[in-house]
Amino acid sequence: MLFDPRPKMDRKELFDREEEIESLKKLADKPLVLLLGIRRIGKSSILRVALNELGNGIYIDARKLYFDSGGWITNDVLIRTFEKSLNSLKGEFKEKIIDALKYIRGVKLFGVDVRFKREVLLSEVLEALNDVGVVIGIDEAQYLRFYGSKGGKEFLALLAYSYDNLRNVHFILTGSEVGLLHDFIGIDNYESPLYGRVCEELTIVPFSRELSKEFLRQGFEEVSIQISEDDIEKAVEILDGIPGWLVDFGNEYIKIKSLEKALEGVMKRAEDFLKGELKELEKRSLRYVLILKAIARGYDRWELIKDYLERNSKRVPNSRLAELLRNLEKMSWITPELKDGRKKYKIIDPVVERVLRR
Numbered sequence: 001m002l003f004d005p006r007p008k009m010d011r012k013e014l015f016d017r018e019e020e021i022e023s024l025k026k027l028a029d030k031p032l033v034l035l036l037g038i039r040r041i042g043k044s045s046i047l048r049v050a051l052n053e054l055g056n057g058i059y060i061d062a063r064k065l066y067f068d069s070g071g072w073i074t075n076d077v078l079i080r081t082f083e084k085s086l087n088s089l090k091g092e093f094k095e096k097i098i099d100a101l102k103y104i105r106g107v108k109l110f111g112v113d114v115r116f117k118r119e120v121l122l123s124e125v126l127e128a129l130n131d132v133g134v135v136i137g138i139d140e141a142q143y144l145r146f147y148g149s150k151g152g153k154e155f156l157a158l159l160a161y162s163y164d165n166l167r168n169v170h171f172i173l174t175g176s177e178v179g180l181l182h183d184f185i186g187i188d189n190y191e192s193p194l195y196g197r198v199c200e201e202l203t204i205v206p207f208s209r210e211l212s213k214e215f216l217r218q219g220f221e222e223v224s225i226q227i228s229e230d231d232i233e234k235a236v237e238i239l240d241g242i243p244g245w246l247v248d249f250g251n252e253y254i255k256i257k258s259l260e261k262a263l264e265g266v267m268k269r270a271e272d273f274l275k276g277e278l279k280e281l282e283k284r285s286l287r288y289v290l291i292l293k294a295i296a297r298g299y300d301r302w303e304l305i306k307d308y309l310e311r312n313s314k315r316v317p318n319s320r321l322a323e324l325l326r327n328l329e330k331m332s333w334i335t336p337e338l339k340d341g342r343k344k345y346k347i348i349d350p351v352v353e354r355v356l357r358r
């Protein structure tokens with residue numbers, strides 16, 4: 001069902017994106033691929049469909065890892081998660097993996113289940129998987145910077161080892177916080193274990209207006225709900241081509257069959273979704289959310305943002321403001337644009353912008 005709110009696993013459930021899935025599957029024979037795009041654009045769905053179709057995919061959610069381990073990803077949690085991912089595999093692929101793991105120290109096999117002992121080295125596991133040939137998809141991989149005590153460096157070292165030595169182990173990393181993921185990987189940073197490697201990138205962009213309308217039409221047709229072209233037009237006008245919000249709209253409209261109420265419902269859902277994200281931001285600095293609010297309300301130039309901040313909080317030095325803005329850009333919340341020769345900031349996602357204005 002197109003309006004199913006969970007990430008899609010099967011191509012049949014996915015609207016369009018054929019090209020993206022094909023490209024990703026082709027790229028999966030490279031050692032390292034980044035799958036980029038803003039929140040709710042469909043990265044997890046595209047990744048999962050591609051991994052399923054490849055038949056040798058292993059999926060790990062780094063964001064869940066981060067939350068499950070209370071903000072600090074330990075080796076133990078990582079190993080347990082890896083274990084769960086392997087145990088959730090099916091069929092011949094799983095049998096091959098079990099077979100390949102047989103001979104490593106620190107692995108116990110219970111019939112069709114794998115148990116890693118504490119001391120198992122992930123590099124050894126990857127070596128064994130190299131004999132099978134696997135594609136490891138790590139969702140929201142920028143969260144791996146919270147692995148270990150060195151900003152995730154140990155994990156990057158593992159990636160670098162795999163990159164250089166294991167021809168049949170391929171990694172696809174997704175990230176909503178595009179700049180953060182780039183920084184974390186650090187292929188241009190000589191201090192990064194991955195320095196100098198090449199990584200392929202695939203960026204997922206919003207649907208065009210026409211495709212967004214077609215998405216809604218097909219979604220409503222699937223559940224036999226009538227909606228006017230006019231309402232579809234207006235919904236897309238506001239929600240733009242971000243499938244996550246279109247799905248929310250579909251579900252709201254099915255419930256209440258009124259354009260205004262359904263749009264209001266989407267904003268409510270977006271607000272709930274954002275609450276968690278904004279709380280994470282506030283943990284790092286209270287000013288982040290203030291800056292986002294300023295920009296959403298039209299205080300979108302340097303002086304206006306600074307003025308808004310200082311009215312609502314305390315004085316902020318220019319260097320600090322520059323850093324905060326740069327970080328918000330890296331986390332894909334805002335983007336600078338040139339208007340009439342002046343630099344302005346814009347909230348990337350129009351739904352997020354609306355919610356922040358409330």
Ligand code: ADP
Nearest residue numbers: 005006014015039040041042043044045243244
């Ligand atoms: P991301 O990982 O980029 O945040 P998700 O894959 O979780 O995005 O997708 C967000 C929501 O949008 C989910 O409800 C998902 O089912 C839906 N969705 C995304 N892309 C599509 C698509 N092409 N067709 C149908 N639903 C989609």
Ligand code: MG
Nearest residue numbers: 043044045139
């Ligand atoms: Mg996702």
